[in-house]
Amino acid sequence: MTGSMASVPRAQSSAYATAQHQFDAAAEALHLNDSLRARLREVKRELVVHFPLEFDDGHFEVFTGYRVQHSIARGPAKGGLRYSASTTMDDMRAFAMLMTWKAAVVNLPFGGAKGGVTVDPKRLSDGELERLTRRFTTEIALLVGPNKDVPAPDLGTDARVMSWIMDTLSMHAGHSLPAAVTGKPIDIGGSAGRESSTGRGLASVTVEALRDASMRVDGASVAIQGFGQVGSHAARLFAAHGCRIVAVSDSGGGVYRAGGIDLPTLRAVRREGGRLSESGAGDRITNAELIELDVDLLVPAAVESQIRADNVPRVRARMVAEGANAPVTAAADQVLHDRGVVVVPDILANSGGVIVSYFELVQDLQAFFWAAGEVNTKLDNIIMRSYHQVREEAVARGGSLRDAAYRIAVGKVARATAVRGIYP
Secondary structure, three states: OOOOOOOOOOOOOOHHHHHHHHHHHHHHHHOOOHHHHHHHHOOOEEEEEEEEEEOOOOOEEEEEEEEEEEEOOOOOEEEEEEEEOOOOHHHHHHHHHHHHHHHHHOOOOOEEEEEEEEOOHHHOOHHHHHHHHHHHHHHHOOOOEOOOEEEEEOOOOOHHHHHHHHHHHHHHHOOOOHHHOOOOOHHHOOOOOOOOHHHHHHHHHHHHHHHHOOOOOOOOEEEEEOOOHHHHHHHHHHHHOOOEEEEEEEOOEEEEOOOOOOHHHHHHHHHOOOOHHHOOOOEEEOHHHHHOOOOOEEEEOOOOOOEOOOOHHHOOOOEEEOOOOOOEOHHHHHHHHHOOOEEEOHHHHOOHHHHHHHHHHHHHHHOOOOOHHHHHHHHHHHHHHHHHHHHHHHHHHOOOHHHHHHHHHHHHHHHHHHHHOOOO
């Protein structure tokens, strides 16, 4: 299979509109009153900041950053920070709302938040990246911190960026605040197992969903869009279950090999900063072609809105597991459901990251740390229990796994919001 290299296409529909559509469906099914619907349908708090960065050559540019909190009814806000040239307020609102439901469906005491800076981090030197991070942290410091709003890594950020954020907040406080962020290096209070957590949770839930759908696991063909922290670990774990990884891509396209791709080769290419499409591990394909492959399992683990009304008729996978946030639009989701395609929804499928972020916060607050094996066991227990609750809800009341997950999550947040009342 051939095809020119192409970047992952941007969303063609509003991510926030999709998030609100999913909430509306759950609110209707739960018969929420108008007051609760009005409160939960919109985000609670938005902060937009504009700040200068001095580049290494002495010139300045002004960047725009965001921090959005959707709900704090069940606990402090929790959510990632992304550095991307395509970061928008609409995305931040949508993902903050998704984080609220994600924490609720796996029963974590968090609300939802999201933030980021509109910047291409690849154009910054290490020094410029650190200065941008520290200045952005200072700008949003009035909102974030332990017991208030705890950031974590996301697209374009990593453990190193989290260490700069933690250090900046600590300098402002005058003492160390390891619980100010999660996804930190282990040397300063990070948790064992955090790096692989989202991919691990994704693989565990999806393998169980394959079995429940009476689909094969051993030998199942899998295509994964996105080979970053989520996709790479998920690929390794799917392969450990006997799945056959036939296609993998990054933003520059990917490779396809019907007999299965050699994953160590791809990991080596990724470590060296190369393009997967140039790895020689298979025939070149575009991201659009990967989405349309005839496979048992499709895992969109890159960015939002990859399966849309315009391409969903060509999606041939029997199951879709959402490794990314909102990779399937509402219109496409309905088409897949009507065709009998099982979709493992993002708020459950990729919740492993926030679960282990919760573990990291608990360990930081207690100054008592767990081994990787214990973290992985606790992660599996929580995410599998949550999956079975979602599946039981879907069987008992009907609808898709997404419908069931949203009914559970929105119900929990609505009850917490109602019990707390309105101040003053």
